[in-house]
Amino acid sequence: MADTPRALVAGNWKMNGLRGASAELEKIIQGGSAGQVDLMVCPPATLIAGFATLAQGAALMIGAQDCHAEAAGAFTGDLSAEMLRDAGAVAVIVGHSERRMLHRETDAEVKAKALAAWRAGLTAIVCIGETKDQRVADQTLDVVQAQAQSSLPDGANAQNLVVAYEPVWAIGTGLTPTPADVAAVHGFIRGLLEGRYGVAGRSIRILYGGSVKPSNASELMQVPNVNGALVGGASLKADDFLGIARAYA
Ligand code: PEP
16 A cells, blocks of 8 residues: 555664664664664663664664653753754654653653654654453454544654553563554554545554564554554564564565
């Protein structure tokens, strides 16, 4: 289909990595290619500038993991989207379930952060997904719809938005939904994006995230409307990260 987006495999390093981790990044740079898939690593903020320098001219983008909604001000410890862009990031993850749960971020705050990302010229990677209880109660599609409705700003397109469907119960647990379950949710999200953004909604990437590893990547990445992966644990090792990207070889 003409609108099928090019796949993206993005690594979320979370709060992992000291400067010595640049050796792992160099392995990713050497092993990555400008083939069928875009690659991105989102390291902790302390590593963004160094990694962006290392990745210059390579087929690897550097992203960030969170931003404040304001451009500057008295917000001790926070980082603005403009600062992340200035450090060399091209995208920022917002609304990750760890931020929604551990920092009590609301959909409205996630949306404000996505708008901040756009203001700074970054792509917003907006995470949505249900908890185990919500899945068991058969509320998955309702939760995803409500989060998408309230977390995603108007005016999205394939350049400024990536949606990551991350079932909370699959993150870091080794559990994954069945391909049929992933297909149902991703198809539903595609419908929401098309309904809201029209033609632009057809080419906005929808990543699957939650315990993706080299051994399950091919199966998950073949699911219709899965346009890549957001990878946590397995993105910390170059071999595993590149093994996932090879699902698109
Ligand atoms: C994540 O935290 O975004 C994630 C997908 O983690 P993991 O791959 O470790 O489940």
